[in-house]
Amino acid sequence: MADKVYNVLFLCTGNSARSILGEVLMNHLGGGRFRAFSAGSQPKGVVHPAALELLSSVGFLTKGLRSKSWDEFSRPDAPVFDFIFTVCDNAAGETCPVWPGHPVTAHWGIEDPAAAPVDEQAEAFRRAMHYLLNRISLFLALPLGSLDEMAMRRKLNEIGRGEGATAPTGASQ
Structure with a gap:
């Protein structure tokens, strides 16, 4: 039996920077166990040039990256997600x-x-990538197959409160 491939979606309002970084990092670090995507509620329509420059400078391929609406992933033919991470407070x-x-x-x-x-x-941008790299690395180290949903939610929320964390609009830290 083949190992499960988990689908992950990174959400941000503009889908031009943080969510793009998350998508690329997860696809690279996930070692084929994870398939990552990114989207925004109000996509900018272009990936921020500084995000592309940083990703290229550390050896990641940027061809095909694009800013897209989360509506694209609510269609019947869209991937079914196992995990969704919001990386901006507005989203x-x-x-x-x-x-x-x-x-x-x-x-x-x-x-x-x-x-x-x-x-x-x-x-x-380097700092944002550093924070995402740390969070994704912690996530990838979790024993996904042995955590129940409540424990998984708790662990993921703990990861989200790590170094560099911001609070969602209207929330207190």
């Missing part, structure tokens, strides 16, 4: 589509590197 506060399969969700908020002053963006 965490929005009413999401109803996702088939009842995926486990968590908020992994990180400051928007695209909002940094232009002369600080490169460092802001």
Whole structure:
């Protein structure tokens, strides 16, 4: 029997920076056990150039990356997700589509590197990638097959409160 491949969706409002970084990192680090996607509630339509530059500079392929709407993943032919992570506080506060399969969700908020002053963006993008790399690494180390849903939710929320965490709009830390 083949090992299960888990589908993961990273959500952010604009789908131009943090969610794109999450998609690329998960696809790379997941070693074929995970298939990651990203989307936004109000996609910018383009991937932020600083995200593409950073990913390219560390050896990741960027061809085919695009900013897309979460509506694309609520269609009948869309992948069924096992996990959904919001990486921006605005997306965490929005009413999401109803996702088939009842995926486990968590908020992994990180400051928007695209909002940094232009002369600080490169460092802001490196920092965001560092935080995502840490969270994804912790996630990948979890014994997914042996955790019940409640334990899984607790662990994923703990990961989301790690270094660099932000709070969803209206929430307190």
